[in-house]
Amino acid sequence: MEARARACANIALAKYWGKADVKRNLPAVPSISMTLDQLVTETKVRFDPALDADTVRLDGRRASTEEAARVSTMLDRIRREAKLRHFARVSSHNHFPTAAGLASSASGFAALAAAASAAAGLRHSPRRLSALARASSASAARSIYGGFVELPAGRKGMGDLAARPIAPPTHWNLRLIVAQTIPGQKKVGSTEGMERSRRTSPFYDSWLDRAPKWCRTIKRAIKQRDLDALGEAMEQSTLAFHCCAITSNPPIFYWAPETLVALETVRGLRERGISAWATMDAGPHVKTLCDASDAARVRQALDRTAGVTRTWVTKPGPEVEVHR
Numbered sequence: 022m023e024a025r026a027r028a029c030a031n032i033a034l035a036k037y038w039g040k041a042d043v044k045r046n047l048p049a050v051p052s053i054s055m056t057l058d059q060l061v062t063e064t065k066v067r068f069d070p071a072l073d074a075d076t077v078r079l080d081g082r083r084a085s086t087e088e089a090a091r092v093s094t095m096l097d098r099i100r101r102e103a104k105l106r107h108f109a110r111v112s113s114h115n116h117f118p119t120a121a122g123l124a125s126s127a128s129g130f131a132a133l134a135a136a137a138s139a140a141a142g143l144r145h146s147p148r149r150l151s152a153l154a155r156a157s158s159a160s161a162a163r164s165i166y167g168g169f170v171e172l173p174a175g176r177k178g179m180g181d182l183a184a185r186p187i188a189p190p191t192h193w194n195l196r197l198i199v200a201q202t203i204p205g206q207k208k209v210g211s212t213e214g215m216e217r218s219r220r221t222s223p224f225y226d227s228w229l230d231r232a233p234k235w236c237r238t239i240k241r242a243i244k245q246r247d248l249d250a251l252g253e254a255m256e257q258s259t260l261a262f263h264c265c266a267i268t269s270n271p272p273i274f275y276w277a278p279e280t281l282v283a284l285e286t287v288r289g290l291r292e293r294g295i296s297a298w299a300t301m302d303a304g305p306h307v308k309t310l311c312d313a314s315d316a317a318r319v320r321q322a323l324d325r326t327a328g329v330t331r332t333w334v335t336k337p338g339p340e341v342e343v344h345r
């Protein structure tokens with residue numbers, strides 16, 4: 022009754038922001054991502070008859086009440102399905118800073134879904150694992166698969182929704198350079214941020230209307246390996262979702278001044294003829310997509326940018342891996 026899983030984070034090229042159904046955690050817009058090989062979560066789950074509660078450790082510390090509750094909600098689903106009554110010991114290790122807009126919930130819940138299902142004796146297909154991960158954190162649905170992945174939009178009240186692969190990691194030799202600006206945890210979690218945007222941003226409806234078109238453009242660009250077309254739509258998608266966050270009430274600024282400085286670096290690279298394109302999640306860090314052959318120059322430019330504290334170079338990564 023023990024299993025381990027390893028899942029990679031992913032970067033949304035077309036962003037998910039907003040829910041069609043909060044209770045079932047169904048996204049209101051389709052999204053597309055690239056799984057990232059360097060940003061890995063490893064999780065071990067053991068169901069143990071001797072326990073009288075779930076115990077959850079994250080990076081060697083005890084999980085907070087909220088974190089542990091989110092983990093137990095997923096474990097409850099698995100226990101119901103496996104007809105299992107035992108509590109579980111969960112320990113999870115992130116090989117990158119958590120909750121800093123570096124999508125650790127995606128790799129975290131993907132690894133948990135895979136490890137806990139296997140430990141409970143369930144032999145889930147990737148599709149089932151993806152739907153299970155999605156119920157806890159929608160971006161996690163995409164981390165079950167490697168390479169390039171899409172998650173369709175949901176509709177209120179619908180049952181299952183899972184991500185599906187578009188192309189394997191070998192399809193396109195891209196690099197994503199993560200530039201960390203300010204360290205620390207994000208201020209408003211994405212679940213809360215997207216609900217506030219839905220309720221209060223005057224631009225939310227335009228976002229819902231426009232997001233599927235960027236998604237279609239990005240999917241086509243991936244198939245054709247057209248980095249300029251992908252990059253342009255990707256930047257519009259991220260700026261539009263940040264526009265919803267910034268125009269929420271009260272406003273949510275995920276950006277730091279350093280974010281804009283790094284964005285200027287990326288624009289400057291393009292002026293020098295390098296196809297480099299930026300995206301941001303619910304945090305201040307800037308992630309730049311480029312061809313593998315340009316990665317060293319892009320990284321060097323970001324390393325030299327005032328306010329950038331650290332960079333990582335990642336490439337299209339593999340699907341979730343389970344060890345029983």
Ligand code: DP6
Pocket residue numbers: 032033035036037038046052124126157158159160161211212301302303
């Ligand atoms: C900005 O998947 O963290 O990173 O479903 O509420 O857990 P929940 O949200 P989450 O949101 C990710 C938002 C994003 C864009 C993206 O990854 O698509």
